[in-house]
Amino acid sequence: MRLLLSTTALFYSLAMTANAAETMAKDTPDDIQLLVSRLNLDSYKKSIKGLTRFGDRRQGTQRNAKAIDWIEQQLRDVGCENIERLTYHFEDKQRPTRVLSAQAEKSDDLTTPTGGPVGRNGVGPGGASVYGYRVDTSVNRDLDAQPDERIRKLNEELPVDGKREEIYCTKVGSTRPDEMYIIGAHMDGHGVNEAVNDDASGTALVLELARIFSMPDVQTERSIRFALWNNEETGLNGSTAYIEQRRHLQGIESPAGSGKFPEPRWLAMIQHDMMLWDHGAPRADGSISSTQRAEADVNIEFQSASELAEESMQLAFSFKAAADKYNTDYPATVGPHMTNTDSTPFMNIVPSISLRENERGAHTGAGWNPTWHTPLDVWSTFSDADFRLGLNAAQTTLSAISILSGAKVADD
Numbered sequence: 145m146r147l148l149l150s151t152t153a154l155f156y157s158l159a160m161t162a163n164a165a166e167t168m169a170k171d172t173p174d175d176i177q178l179l180v181s182r183l184n185l186d187s188y189k190k191s192i193k194g195l196t197r198f199g200d201r202r203q204g205t206q207r208n209a210k211a212i213d214w215i216e217q218q219l220r221d222v223g224c225e226n227i228e229r230l231t232y233h234f235e236d237k238q239r240p241t242r243v244l245s246a247q248a249e250k251s252d253d254l255t256t257p258t259g260g261p262v263g264r265n266g267v268g269p270g271g272a273s274v275y276g277y278r279v280d281t282s283v284n285r286d287l288d289a290q291p292d293e294r295i296r297k298l299n300e301e302l303p304v305d306g307k308r309e310e311i312y313c314t315k316v317g318s319t320r321p322d323e324m325y326i327i328g329a330h331m332d333g334h335g336v337n338e339a340v341n342d343d344a345s346g347t348a349l350v351l352e353l354a355r356i357f358s359m360p361d362v363q364t365e366r367s368i369r370f371a372l373w374n375n376e377e378t379g380l381n382g383s384t385a386y387i388e389q390r391r392h393l394q395g396i397e398s399p400a401g402s403g404k405f406p407e408p409r410w411l412a413m414i415q416h417d418m419m420l421w422d423h424g425a426p427r428a429d430g431s432i433s434s435t436q437r438a439e440a441d442v443n444i445e446f447q448s449a450s451e452l453a454e455e456s457m458q459l460a461f462s463f464k465a466a467a468d469k470y471n472t473d474y475p476a477t478v479g480p481h482m483t484n485t486d487s488t489p490f491m492n493i494v495p496s497i498s499l500r501e502n503e504r505g506a507h508t509g510a511g512w513n514p515t516w517h518t519p520l521d522v523w524s525t526f527s528d529a530d531f532r533l534g535l536n537a538a539q540t541t542l543s544a545i546s547i548l549s550g551a552k553v554a555d556d
Contacts, residue, residue, distance in 0.1 A: 175553045176546045180470045180539050182356050185528070188535050191218065191348035195331070196338040196523050199295060203332045203375045204234070204303025211331060215347070215372055216311055222355040224313035224370065232385035234375055235305040270483030271449060272505030277426040279511030283335060290336040290519040299336045310382045312371040315357045317364050317408075317549070322395055324367040324408035325545055327353055328383070328486055329416040330376030337521040341501075341513070345534045346416035347372055352538050357551070365550030367408045373486045376417075383486035391493065411548075412459055414541060415487035415498040419534035420526055421513045422501045432514050436529040441475045442467060442537045445482035445498045450491040453480075459495045466544035467536075474536040481505045499537045 195201070198211040212229075219227050268274045290296045310331075317323065329346030333339025354370040356362065375381035393407035422440035423433045444463050446456035460478045467476035482488065483504050487496040498504070502512055515521040545551070
């Protein structure tokens with residue numbers, strides 16, 4: 145049954161936002177500002193560019209396995225502690241072809257050539273209401289649709305069933321190592337492309353945060369795990385495998401009396417998935433602007449139908465409070481329709497949110513992003529204005545997690 149957020153909960157959330165802002169004003173704002181200033185657009189872009197050498201990094205291929213090795217090396221290079229790989233088995237099962245909506249499929253008198261009338265014309269994933277013009281959002285798997293021969297060759301190998309791996313590392317808390325925030329993104333993609341936006345943009349963001357929190361002068365009271373999920377594109381299989389294998393280990397000291405916690409108790413899960421593109425809705429002819437819209441923002445989503453909706457909403461608004469104080473170029477907004485990303489399997493276990501370029505259901509699901517799972521998701525498609533939106537999402541999470549984890553920068 146869909147959970148309706150009460151007026152009381154909304155006011156409580158707003159109060160939490162005000163309290164978070166007040167806390168930021170008092171609690172070492174210089175340290176947080178210093179950490180945010182260490183984010184670097186060139187470093188962020190360099191990580192994204194590095195991932196493009198592995199094409200779309202489709203699960204079950206050698207290019208996916210090589211990308212995991214490359215990610216591990218990046219984590220080692222920045223000094224992230226306790227690097228681990230989680231293994232699981234995956235067999236691909238054909239999923240039904242997605243269509244825009246039952247209305248778009250059946251209607252004989254659509255008022256636009258792109259799949260829907262102006263006005264409310266469908267319900268998107270996660271419970272979102274879809275308005276305006278819509279375009280197709282099917283997945284491209286046709287090599288010939290990719291005009292770049294180099295990228296076609298990168299993506300020739302087809303996936304095989306079998307063993308899968310994903311990787312994570314952990315910043316161990318100094319005083320509460322038994323409590324942990326999980327910061328995630330998925331490193332796999334598909335669409336015969338370079339998977340720049342979906343989801344090198346999120347993977348690079350997590351790598352940037354791992355770099356900064358792993359600096360020798362940075363301490364956090366609580367632990368932070370940086371997780372790069374696999375098999376998101378096949379149905380969130382990698383994050384689900386993590387929950388199945390690790391959930392029961394939470395908070396257990398091992399060995400007993402050692403002060404070590406291989407799986408600290410989860411406090412929240414924060415996902416990053418598609419961070420770059422907020423160019424607005426499709427036009428009547430199906431075309432989309434090639435430039436970032438002036439109103440672009442970082443979307444922070446929770447799921448109002450989850451069992452922990454109120455707690456997730458409070459978490460989302462605390463992230464918005466951090467963005468309001470520390471983002472440099474783009475603001476943040478909060479929405480209640482988180483769906484179809486690796487925070488979804490966590491949402492009834494622990495407060496969970498997803499940061500992304502626009503609303504997954506109402507926007508991405510209605511065709512706002514022509515690069516999604518298409519040959520356009522390549523490096524040359526994106527501008528610095530696009531990359532800067534991803535960097536501002538990094539500013540949002542870095543500042544919010546710094547506050548929540550009790551991050552401090554040691555004096556010289």
